[in-house]
Amino acid sequence: MSSDIPAPLRIFAEKDADPQALVGERIGVLGCGNLGRPFALNLRDSGVQDIVIGNFQDAYADQARAEYTSTPDHRGSYRCETDLQVY
Incomplete structure (x- = not known):
């Protein structure tokens, strides 16, 4: 019977995160559209300096190249x- 009761939901807040955890690492963001760009901007605003955008040639490609190190596909994430990944 007790296995039918779901575990309590754990809610994480800003105080639970270490904003410096990714500083100094190279972060690859695959996709620079409606989700990828805001994620990349948040990372940059949090102090991450080395962001690589992997983006196919689409409507967002020029913006990705202008703002970040950009590769034409997912290969940049190998580094x-x-x-x-936020397609």
């Missing part, structure tokens, strides 16, 4: 310690 990164951490990848974030």
Whole structure:
């Protein structure tokens, strides 16, 4: 019977995160559209300096190249310690 009771939901807040955890690492963001660009901007605003955008030639490609180190596909993420895939 007790296995039918779901575990309590754990809610994480800003105080639970270490904002410096990714500083100094190369972060790959795959996709620079409606989700990827805001993630990359948040990373940059949090102090991450080395962000590589992997983006196919689409409507967002020029903006990705203008703002970040950009590769034409996912291959740029091979050089990164951490990848974030947000297509």
